[in-house]
Amino acid sequence: MQFKLENPQHQISAIQSVVEVFRGMERNTYDNAHIEDIHTNVCSLSNQQLHENIQRVIQDNSIPDSQFFICDENEACIEMETGTGKTLTYIQTAYELYKEYGLSKFIIIVPSVPIRQGVIDTIDNFKEQLVDKYDITPNAFVYDSSKISALNDFITSDQLQIMVLTLAAFNSEDKILNQVEREILFNELSYRDALAQTHPIVFMDEPQEGMDTENSKQWIAKLNPLFKFRYSATHAVKKNVLYQLTPAESYRLGLVKRLEVLTVSESNDEATMKLEIRDVQPSASQVKVKLKFWKLNKTKGRFEFKDSGWLKKDDNLADKSGNESYLDFTISRIYKSMSDRKWHVAFTNGTEIVEGASSANKEQVWALQLEWLIRRHFENKNRLKPKGIKNLSLIFIDRVANYMSVERPIIKQIFEQKYREVYPEYNEGKQPTDIEIQSVQGFYFAKTTQGEYTDKEDACRRNKEIFDEILHNKQHLLSFDSPIEFIFSHSALGVGWDNPNVFGIATLNESYSENKKRQEIGRGLRICVNQNGERIYDDDETPEDELLNQLTIVPNETYETFARCYQQEYEEQYGNGVHIPKPKRTHKGKRLNRVTFKLKKDETVMGVFHRFWNVVSRKTSYRVHMDEETLIRKSIESLDEIRINDYTLDVQSMRVTDISNLETAEYFGSESYVGKAKYNPHDLVEEISEKTGLCYTSVLKIIEGISNKDQYIKNPPVFMEQAVFKIRQVQLDELVRCVEYKPTGETYGFDFSDFSKDGCDDWVATPNHGVWDKTLYDSLHEKDFAIEADKITNTEVLCFLKFPRWYKILTPIGNYEPDFGIVLHKRALNNHAEDKEYYFVVEIKGTNDINDTRALTPHEIGRIKCAVKHFKSLGIEAFYKAPIKEYETFKAQANQTINNNGNI
The missing domain is CATH 3.40.50.300 (P-loop containing nucleotide triphosphate hydrolases)
Incomplete structure (x- = not known):
């Protein structure tokens, strides 16, 4: 040809x-x-x-x-x-x-x-x-x-x-x-x-x-x-x-094939503990990383797969995401491997993720990708062969071993299984022979000097023998004399290789494709040729369903993800007509603000503060008496509430009308498949034991006691993560319920002097009632509280302060740091009674309701409940108010407390 x-x-x-x-x-x-x-x-x-x-x-x-x-x-x-x-x-x-x-x-x-x-x-x-x-x-x-x-x-x-x-x-x-x-x-x-x-x-x-x-x-x-x-x-x-x-x-002129994007993706994977590396900030002193994880949206009250802020060594993902499922994910190391030249993030629980890695159930996704590629292949073959056009399908993989391995060539096995299943539907019910199945497959992988197949891109580029075979056989591949119809190739071979009669491309990746989307599409864009080497074009009037020149891309991701990646590449090349704002100026080299906090000189105020501090500075210790049988019983009750949606795989077909704007693609159909979960009861016991700290015996009692084991079979990873989450919640509730506090006789000291702080912007002036003339804050709610408390019209406020960082209350679920201490003054209504001072400790949150799980994480609720017991153990001299959103709510609750304590 x-x-x-x-x-x-x-x-x-x-x-x-x-x-x-x-x-x-x-x-x-x-x-x-x-x-x-x-x-x-x-x-x-x-x-x-x-x-x-x-x-x-x-x-x-x-x-x-x-x-x-x-x-x-x-x-x-x-x-x-x-x-x-x-x-x-x-x-x-x-x-x-x-x-x-x-x-x-x-x-x-x-x-x-x-x-x-x-x-x-x-x-x-x-x-x-x-x-x-x-x-x-x-x-x-x-x-x-x-x-x-x-x-x-x-x-x-x-x-x-x-x-x-x-x-x-x-x-x-x-x-x-x-x-x-x-x-x-x-x-x-x-x-x-x-x-x-x-x-x-x-x-x-x-x-x-x-x-x-x-x-x-x-x-x-x-x-x-x-x-x-x-x-x-x-x-x-x-x-x-x-x-x-x-x-x-x-695309508009018909100089390339039309495009169908037939995506295969997972759904119902919210609890799969999915993590991805999004960006890395290298540094000789401290490397930082941005991850994508399931993050709590407090406003909407649900988890969303979102990017984190910059994270560093020792950061805990549960704290950063508000998702307790990540409780044992604390970053232990961020490094770039010298072998694969990719960034890795290791966690203290032994988990390690690699740059580009996805958590997809890859084998089931691959099976659906190959099934639909084969279906489109046979559809194309039946309409193209009578016109003298041979069609080819290209399958990119990123690990040669998945096709060439002697022990388990999983992609080859899946392909041959799907080929057998689909073949009769398009060939009058006939079954393909083993020889035919082998003959339709062609593969091109690079070899080392020892004759072994390799994944390395450099070896692929150097291996002239392999490339000669690919490129010299291009015309032969287009001939009906060649039995090869499906070409398996390494993703590294994508650059520089294409063929006019490639009508389908599947990318079977263990990680997200590092190839550019336009490059990926480009391998099959050329207008097809017949057996005489003549290009065959479609007429402008050809209906969509009868087009000869149509390329089907089968990626293992959602259409939205595919389109977004392609669109980003397109706009990087040609722009999108939108004005790009200038980058914000950084503050490198800027002189840090140095702020001095001055202590009040008023002896009356300081006398009040000393009396307050003598009460709240007392330390306590705690002990927990947990009943294992109660823990097991409550865990069984909680796990019985788990209901799992079927693990599904979604296939969606979109026909691209304008390749410069994939968002305008036309929906052409979709299918959903219930996935078959692989599970092992020992995995469930071991996973729960490892992540909750319970012994195998206790976990087995819990598993034996639940009545919804069928939910586990639907989607084991999802069930396991929900089970761990619920058991941890039971453990947390039991810890808080069973904890007991008592004073130790020790106290926190206090340095009553001025202090300075570098790089400090989050402070508000408090000249009227503050122990210092300025008060630090960690949130806008805290800022507003300090402003209201310091108003000169608040004559009931004798003094207040933001607790220092080193003031900590011990709890079984981590140290707790309250926000504000405040002393109120109430005049006696009875002329013969004395005026009184009332001491309050306040925790500022975005809610006034301790049961508001949208605003508070389970650990925040647990620590607040522990703090209640801590302050009760000190006697009635200090009153603890939590959670508090604004000053007016605190004032109302404080008045009620004062009235209940006899100041009428």
Whole structure:
């Protein structure tokens, strides 16, 4: 099979845009472009004339102002969507420049072996057709250090020369290309220096793949190019954008396949303890990490899968998320592994998560992905084969062992099982033979020097044998003579490999795909070809259900996630028309505020405060008498309340109408599947024992006593986490119920002096009733409370203070720090009675209700209840009020307490 040369308008426009850059220059001839033994590219135009031409081309092509990136370098970008013939475009551009101006020296720089091979295959495939079109036969070759004669011809000949080379072929001093030969060649110049004197025009294919590093730029500059043209769909660096064929335009014009995104994702996974690494802030002193976890939304009263703030070593996730399920997740280490070069976060409970890891039930997700890929494959086959079009499906995996392992090639096993299940439905009830199932599978993985298959991307790129097999067999794969229909490949092989007849792509990942979504889609975007190598286009009137050129992407994530990732990439490339705000200024280097807190000098106030402190400074100890049988009984009662939704997998089909805005996709249908849970009763006992601290015997009694074991079978991870949460709640309630306090005879001392604090902004002036002239606060509720308490009209307030951090009340569920101490003064109504002082300790929260679980976590409620017992053990001299939201509520409760204690 030989692909047929076409002349679509978008390729003609891209070619002509480059030709026009040199408009007005004198044609190169042997007389004006041959210097001694070297034939060179010569441009008679000045830089000013070249850049005037560039600006005219940009204007003629109506490039948006925000996209043309004018600069004064001899460098320009041609931006063409993947699958629209970029390689053939720049190859024909070389022919046109030679035909029009006699420019004869062209170097195509590629970032990798597969892209290099694709270029050569394109040149070979269209060689005869290009000869017929241009009547030119170029010397086109891959640079090979063992075949220097081709390089000699490139330097000396006045005929069209096209050399293809990778960056790795010349980007260091030890490369043969950079060595001075002993023989007297080119006036004793090294090949590189002689090459530089040819002033080649350089075509940079996918320059974002390593050509913009400082090292690469230096070595490319040593080629002394006449001009550099950058070709890509996703430029990272843009300079003088001459031509732009966006994804949206190519999609609208039907230059690429239409797109269906058929997603497979889990649902009902709220209690799976899912954690993801979102961002890392490296530092020599303290590394910080942002995680995504199930976080309590106090306003809505539910858990949401949200990003955390910056976390560091020793942070506990339960404290940071408000989700008690994470109680034993305390960060023990944040590090970047030298082996996989990914960030890891380790926890004190032995759990460790890796950058990019997902918690999906991967094997069931893979099974559904493969089932629907196979279904779409057979649907395509039945409608495409009569038209002479062979369809292929591509399956990317990220661990070769999942397909090639002798012990357990799980992906291969799942594929063959699903193929057997789906096959009869599309083949008149027939069953496939084992030979047929094996023959439809093709796989391409890199090998080590020992002959073992490997996951490593570098090995994939170096392994010429594998890539030759992939790329040289492209035409054979398109033929009905080849039995291969499903191609398994490593995700690292994605760059540079595509085939016009790929109609389905599934990405089976153990982690979230690190490939770019546009790159992922790009592997199958090309318009399909028939057995004669002719591209077959759909008419504008073709109904959606009858389209030949439709690519189905089957990712293991929700459509919303897929669309968001794609949209972000698209907007990074082309913008979204929305003004981007300037980044906020940081405060690095800013001088820290130093605030001084002055102690009251009023002896009356200080006398009141001393009396108050003598009461509240007394320390207590506690002991807990827990009844194990009561704990077991209450745990059984609580676990019996668990009701689990079925673990389900959702499949959804969306048809993309505008590839620049995937949110406008049309819903095409969906299916839900009840997952089959794998479970082991020993897992349940061990998990609960480990996370609650109960012995196996107690846990077994609880499990034996529950009446809803069927709920566990539905979704074991969810049940286990809910069971742990409920047992911990019972333990917490029992600890609080059974705790007893008594004074120890010890007291907290107090340093009655002024103090200063650096970097302090969270304070409010309290000159009237504060023990200090300023009071710290930890929340806006605390700030408001302090302001109200300090009002000069509050004559009942003798003094108040924010308790220092070191003032702690011991509880079995962690130390507790109350917020405010306040002394009220009440005049006696009876003239013969004395005025009294009343001492209060106040806990400020966003609620006045101790049972408000939306505003308070179980641990907060438990600590408050323990504090109640602590202060009761001190006698009735100090009254504890918690939780309190605002001063008026405190005032009302304080008046009631005072009245109840006989001040009437």
